[in-house]
Amino acid sequence: MEKTDVLVIGGSAAGIVAARTAKSFYPDKEVMVIRKERTVLVPCGIPYMFGTLKSSDKNVIPDAPLENAGVKIQIGEVEKIDTENKTCKTSDGKEISFEKLIIATGSTPANPGWLKGADLANVFLIPKDKEYLDGVREKLEGCKNIAAIGGGFIGVEVADELRKLGKNVTIVELLPHILSLAFDDEVAIQAEEALISRGINIKAGSGIKEILGDKSVSGVLLNNGEKMDVDAVILATGYRPNTAFAEKSGLGLNDMGFIRVDEYMRTEKSADIFAVGDCAEKRDFITGKKIGLMLASTACVEARLAGFNLYNIGFVKTHNGTIATFCTAIGDAAFGAAGITENQARKEGFDIVTGTYAGISKHPGTLPGTNKQIVKLIAIRESGLLLGGSVIGGPCIGEFINFMSIVIQNRMTVYSTLTAQIGTHPLLTGSPIVFPFSMALDELVKKLRGNI
Amino acid sequence: MEKTDVLVIGGSAAGIVAARTAKSFYPDKEVMVIRKERTVLVPCGIPYMFGTLKSSDKNVIPDAPLENAGVKIQIGEVEKIDTENKTCKTSDGKEISFEKLIIATGSTPANPGWLKGADLANVFLIPKDKEYLDGVREKLEGCKNIAAIGGGFIGVEVADELRKLGKNVTIVELLPHILSLAFDDEVAIQAEEALISRGINIKAGSGIKEILGDKSVSGVLLNNGEKMDVDAVILATGYRPNTAFAEKSGLGLNDMGFIRVDEYMRTEKSADIFAVGDCAEKRDFITGKKIGLMLASTACVEARLAGFNLYNIGFVKTHNGTIATFCTAIGDAAFGAAGITENQARKEGFDIVTGTYAGISKHPGTLPGTNKQIVKLIAIRESGLLLGGSVIGGPCIGEFINFMSIVIQNRMTVYSTLTAQIGTHPLLTGSPIVFPFSMALDELVKKLRGNI
Numbered sequence: 054m055e056k057t058d059v060l061v062i063g064g065s066a067a068g069i070v071a072a073r074t075a076k077s078f079y080p081d082k083e084v085m086v087i088r089k090e091r092t093v094l095v096p097c098g099i100p101y102m103f104g105t106l107k108s109s110d111k112n113v114i115p116d117a118p119l120e121n122a123g124v125k126i127q128i129g130e131v132e133k134i135d136t137e138n139k140t141c142k143t144s145d146g147k148e149i150s151f152e153k154l155i156i157a158t159g160s161t162p163a164n165p166g167w168l169k170g171a172d173l174a175n176v177f178l179i180p181k182d183k184e185y186l187d188g189v190r191e192k193l194e195g196c197k198n199i200a201a202i203g204g205g206f207i208g209v210e211v212a213d214e215l216r217k218l219g220k221n222v223t224i225v226e227l228l229p230h231i232l233s234l235a236f237d238d239e240v241a242i243q244a245e246e247a248l249i250s251r252g253i254n255i256k257a258g259s260g261i262k263e264i265l266g267d268k269s270v271s272g273v274l275l276n277n278g279e280k281m282d283v284d285a286v287i288l289a290t291g292y293r294p295n296t297a298f299a300e301k302s303g304l305g306l307n308d309m310g311f312i313r314v315d316e317y318m319r320t321e322k323s324a325d326i327f328a329v330g331d332c333a334e335k336r337d338f339i340t341g342k343k344i345g346l347m348l349a350s351t352a353c354v355e356a357r358l359a360g361f362n363l364y365n366i367g368f369v370k371t372h373n374g375t376i377a378t379f380c381t382a383i384g385d386a387a388f389g390a391a392g393i394t395e396n397q398a399r400k401e402g403f404d405i406v407t408g409t410y411a412g413i414s415k416h417p418g419t420l421p422g423t424n425k426q427i428v429k430l431i432a433i434r435e436s437g438l439l440l441g442g443s444v445i446g447g448p449c450i451g452e453f454i455n456f457m458s459i460v461i462q463n464r465m466t467v468y469s470t471l472t473a474q475i476g477t478h479p480l481l482t483g484s485p486i487v488f489p490f491s492m493a494l495d496e497l498v499k500k501l502r503g504n505i
Numbered sequence: 506m507e508k509t510d511v512l513v514i515g516g517s518a519a520g521i522v523a524a525r526t527a528k529s530f531y532p533d534k535e536v537m538v539i540r541k542e543r544t545v546l547v548p549c550g551i552p553y554m555f556g557t558l559k560s561s562d563k564n565v566i567p568d569a570p571l572e573n574a575g576v577k578i579q580i581g582e583v584e585k586i587d588t589e590n591k592t593c594k595t596s597d598g599k600e601i602s603f604e605k606l607i608i609a610t611g612s613t614p615a616n617p618g619w620l621k622g623a624d625l626a627n628v629f630l631i632p633k634d635k636e637y638l639d640g641v642r643e644k645l646e647g648c649k650n651i652a653a654i655g656g657g658f659i660g661v662e663v664a665d666e667l668r669k670l671g672k673n674v675t676i677v678e679l680l681p682h683i684l685s686l687a688f689d690d691e692v693a694i695q696a697e698e699a700l701i702s703r704g705i706n707i708k709a710g711s712g713i714k715e716i717l718g719d720k721s722v723s724g725v726l727l728n729n730g731e732k733m734d735v736d737a738v739i740l741a742t743g744y745r746p747n748t749a750f751a752e753k754s755g756l757g758l759n760d761m762g763f764i765r766v767d768e769y770m771r772t773e774k775s776a777d778i779f780a781v782g783d784c785a786e787k788r789d790f791i792t793g794k795k796i797g798l799m800l801a802s803t804a805c806v807e808a809r810l811a812g813f814n815l816y817n818i819g820f821v822k823t824h825n826g827t828i829a830t831f832c833t834a835i836g837d838a839a840f841g842a843a844g845i846t847e848n849q850a851r852k853e854g855f856d857i858v859t860g861t862y863a864g865i866s867k868h869p870g871t872l873p874g875t876n877k878q879i880v881k882l883i884a885i886r887e888s889g890l891l892l893g894g895s896v897i898g899g900p901c902i903g904e905f906i907n908f909m910s911i912v913i914q915n916r917m918t919v920y921s922t923l924t925a926q927i928g929t930h931p932l933l934t935g936s937p938i939v940f941p942f943s944m945a946l947d948e949l950v951k952k953l954r955g956n957i
Contacts, residue, residue: 066938077951095869098931111871114938349937350926357947358924371921378928387933417547419563449901451933456908462925463915469823472810473914474802476830479550481839481903485801486518486566495809499529 055149057085059363060141062131063157063295064088065096065181067330067352069114071155072124074360082363085125087141087149092183096159097349099179100210103190104217109183131158134302136322153325153363156299156312157356160292160331160347168288170264175285179207196285197221200273202261204231206381208289209244212253213383215287222253223281225273227260235379237394237429240443247383256281292347294332307334309345316373317366318359327363329355338374338462339393339440340401351375371462377441378458380451385424389454392441392461395431404434408496414447416477416484426450428489430467432497437467442493449481457490467497507601509537511815512593514583515609515747516540517548517633519782519804521566523607524576526812534815537577539593539601544635548611549801551631552662555642556669561635583610586754588774605777605815608751608764609808612744612783612799620740622716627737631659648737649673652725654713656683658833660741661696664705665835667739674705675733677725679712687831689846689881692895699835708733744799746784759786761797768825769818770811779815781807790826790914791845791892792853803827823914829893830910832903837876841906844893844913847883856886860948866899868929868936878902880941882919884949889919894945901933909942919949 059079061072064086076084094102098112106112116126129143140150162178165171175196177189193199197220201212204226212222224231230241231248245255259277264270264286272282294311296304305313305321312328313321320326328334330352337344354370361368380389398405407429414424424447431441442457444450460470471494477485485491499505511531513524516538528536546554550564558564568578581595592602614630617623627648629641645651649672653664656678664674676683682693683700697707711729716722716738724734746763748756757765757773764780765773772778780786782804789796806822813820832841850857859881866876876899883893894909896902912922923946929937937943951957 069938074947077947077956078954080956095931095936097929097937098869098872101872101931105873106869106871112869348926348928350928353937353940353943354924354926361950368920368924371917371924372926376926378926380928380930380933382930382932389928391928417550417558417564419558420550420553421557448933449904451928451930452901452908453904455927455934456904456911458928459908459911459915459925463911463917465823465915468820472806472820472823473911474800474806474824474828474830475907476800476802476832476841476843476903476910477549478832478834478903479547479553480834481832481900482907484547485549485805486521488805491805495526495529498813502530504529504532 054140055147057125057149058082058152059084059155060149060151061086061155061157062141063159063330064090064093064126065157065159066349067157067159067356069119070353070356071157071329071360072119073122074357075155075363076122076124078361079364083125084123085127086119087127087129087131087143089128089130090182091128094181094183096181099181099186100207100214102186103211104214109187109190132298134299134304134326136303136326139325154327155359156326156328156332157330158295158332160294162288163291163293165288165290168261168264170266171288173264173266174269176264176270177285177287179211179287179289193285198283199285199287200225200281200283201287201289203289203291204257205234205289205291206232206379208287209248210381211287211289213248213251216251216253223283224248224253224255225261225275226255226257229258231255231257235377235390236388236443237396240388240390240429240445243445244383244388247386251384292331296332299332307343309343311335316370317362318355327359329359335375336373338372338376341374344375346375346377348375348378350378376458376462378454380454382448385447386445387448387450388445389450390441390443391454391458392439393431394441398431398440403440405431405440406434406497406500407431408493408500410489410492410496412483412487412489412492414449414483416479420479426483426489428493430493430497432467434501437497437501439465439467439470467494467501470494471498506592507599509577509601510534510604511536511607512601512603513538513607513609514593515611515782516542516545516578517611518801519609519611519808521571522805522808523609523781523812524571525574526809527607527815528574528576530813531816535577536575537579538571539579539581539583539595541580541582542634543580546633546635548633551633551638552659552666554638555663556666561639561642584750586751586756586778588755588778591777606779607811608778608780608784609782610747610784612746614740615743615745617740617742620713620716622718623740625716625718626721628716628722629737629739631663631739631741645737650735651737651739652677652733652735653739653741655741655743656707656709657686657741657743658684658831660739661700662833663739663741665700665703668703668705675735676700676705676707677713677727678707678709681710683707683709687829687842688840688895689848692840692842692897695897696835696840699838703836744783748784751784759795761795763787768822769814770807779811781811787827788825790824790828793826796827798827798829800827800830802830828910828914830906832906834900837899838897839900839902840897841902842893842895843906843910844891845883846893850883850892855892857883857892858886858949858952859883860945860952862941862944862948864935864939864941864944866901866935868931872931878935878941880945882945882949884919886953889949889953891917891919891922919946919953922946923950
């Protein structure tokens with residue numbers, strides 16, 4: 054039997070950060086990562102392998118930093134954990150004993166078994182699997198018309214990349230708008246317009262009923278009866294936590310299939326076994342409800358917490374919940390959101406006000422490279438507490454959205470945010486006089502005061 | 506005698522925001538702005554009029570938004586305030602009575618009277634004065650060799666813009682490095698390298714002794730005896746608050762020449778008279794000491810506070826101090842800082858640790874347009890409280906620096922920041938696994954724990 058002090062199952066973002074943190078804070082402990090993949094892909098970079106990067110080899114997380122830090126890497130799939138005796142068994146019969154275990158097995162694409170035709174040739178998923186995705190890339194070369202089923206981030210980003218290769222791409226989305234779990238309608242509509250201007254077709258408001266074809270895909274049939282001829286289908290209908298082996302091992306799962314954990318990322322079954330990242334239970338920062346939101350940002354925080362807290366609890370979460378913090382780019386336009394959307398807030402029963410301002414990203418606006426920047430903010434009417442917001446703009450909104458997110462994470466109000474200082478520079482940000490974020494706050498204050 | 510409910514003296518950033526806020530929160534009140542300038546320039550955009558924008562007309566703040574909001578604009582210079590009878594007198598003899606007054610007269614370049622030769626032709630200041638600066642632009646057309654005296658932001662930015670016009674430009678800085686009030690040496694050195702690579706000369710470590718010439722500039726003599734032949738000199742040696750008329754009117758000034766104000770921006774003399782922006786007293790967010798730092802970000806917050814609080818105090822400052830939040834761009838590189846520098850912290854007597862990480866701005870780094878991103882953070886050793894930081898990177902660090910600033914403004918520690926969520930996207934930010942900000946925090950934790 055092999056032996057290690059700390060075993061990490063899973064070698065993507067959460068596994069890497071967990072192992073690195075464990076090794077750097079407990080340098081005397083042996084830390085081992087066991088993972089299925091020979092080569093680990095940058096998970097969020099996967100869509101960009103299709104068009105921009107042109108090869109999966111350019112989207113690889115190297116092993117060297119982890120190995121140089123003294124972490125051992127093994128390739129193998131853990132099938133079962135003996136929580137009592139603290140050992141793991143792999144699919145090829147190997148046994149590894151551990152003192153502390155961190156489960157970071159991530160997620161895989163939702164099983165498309167419910168969908169007729171999902172087993173046809175040229176129907177593809179987007180797993181974090183280099184060999185499989187290299188195959189998808191190769192097979193898509195001969196395809197002209199492609200349907201991306203699911204207008205979430207992966208569906209949208211893969212569609213946009215396939216369009217860059219000259220493919221005729223259609224995004225099929227069940228809800229009235231794409232990206233509508235992340236964005237309110239007015240933002241989603243702008244994202245749709247950006248995609249359409251790039252030559253992508255969008256069919257929203259009707260889900261897929263069936264994939265048509267004999268051996269290989271010939272078309273898709275929508276719920277509304279519409280039929281489209283396509284020669285390939287990308288299924289991007291969400292991800293599920295990789296927790297079957299954990300369930301089999303007696304680790305408690307919640308009703309959404311995630312491993313239940315406490316505030317310090319320890320499983321219910323054993324304080325020596327932690328779970329982090331996409332496979333671990335999440336609660337929403339605003340509502341406190343269990344959610345299925347899988348974000349690398351959450352995964353990396355949880356991985357750090359587990360790594361720090363392995364042998365004694367020295368770190369508590371700053372915020373006991375996962376805050377939605379998203380951004381993506383479509384051509385020159387970028388779209389970001391943090392916290393709760395207006396739509397979700399109203400469904401939840403919040404009494405809210407919203408403030409929106411359309412400004413620009415430099416000042417004066419005559420400067421070359423100036424983008425529009427539209428900020429929307431959502432606050433509780435009674436207290437002015439900021440619950441969420443979105444921004445449409447140029448590429449720098451990726452860095453901006455973290456400002457918005459940390460404001461919400463710190464439970465700041467309209468009032469405290471409006472009197473905090475915001476730095477600006479002509480070439481780098483909007484004007485301090487009409488900074489879009491501040492102007493949206495101004496509008497909120499007016500509404501809260503009853504001025505408008 | 507003219508009459509208004511609210512009078513704002515000064516029409517730049519602070520004056521505009523004060524007047525707009527006053528009008529929108531007290532819509533029944535008459536609000537008037539009186540200012541010296543016929544046309545108001547975007548203050549921070551002034552350097553970019555020289556090269557990038559090519560004309561001051563492209564760097565103008567329009568009057569229409571203020572006028573459309575119902576604010577009256579008058580051109581005139583207030584010479585004296587009668588604080589008892591609540592009237593103002595202008596230099597052309599006009600009298601205006603007010604209920605509430607907001608002084609937002611800003612700042613002017615430091616008087617160069619101490620410097621021999623400062624009165625020669627082709628010695629220029631950089632005031633916020635369109636007509637004067639149009640004259641500077643015109644006169645510089647015939648000049649080939651230019652010395653910018655003072656390596657602060659204005660000196661650096663104007664020098665870089667003049668270089669774009671093909672001028673031979675030398676920055677002269679008294680301190681060992683340029684920008685050294687804003688940045689630690691290692692950041693300043695990178696800014697210097699960026700400037701040098703663009704063909705700008707830097708003479709740091711020796712101040713100017715004298716400007717040489719007969720009627721017009723022929724050269725400059727440095728304190729170290731070095732002589733340079735130049736045909737124009739830009740004096741960028743700092744700004745002083747425009748408060749002579751306020752002092753004459755009996756409003757209390759502090760020993761640095763700023764109008765003393767309370768937490769709600771009211772002057773000592775009268776609760777009906779407010780002062781905001783560059784002319785109003787500032788205290789440092791970290792040290793609490795009186796400082797002379799003039800930032801548009803502070804000015805706009807103060808202006809909002811005064812506008813809100815004119816008739817009753819409804820808003821208090823979130824943070825009772827001015828936090829240094831800077832950024833600037835030199836070519837493709839941008840430089841930002843928030844809070845206190847390592848250098849200042851050590852001088853102040855703080856027992857600190859620093860963490861630095863050099864990463865990249867996208868992930869994977871094979872994506873086109875990836876920039877380096879170097880983050881440095883400074884924390885108190887005892888508690889882990891974050892005091893300051895800097896970042897070198899691409900243009901998006903302008904938006905990023907506000908994230909760092911709000912973290913510091915919220916008195917977050919290394920621990921609470923490290924377990925907060927930070928959103929990422931391949932095309933828009935660094936990787937969640939090695940996000941430079943988080944990695945710098947990681948290094949801080951290791952130092953605080955004694956691991957390194």
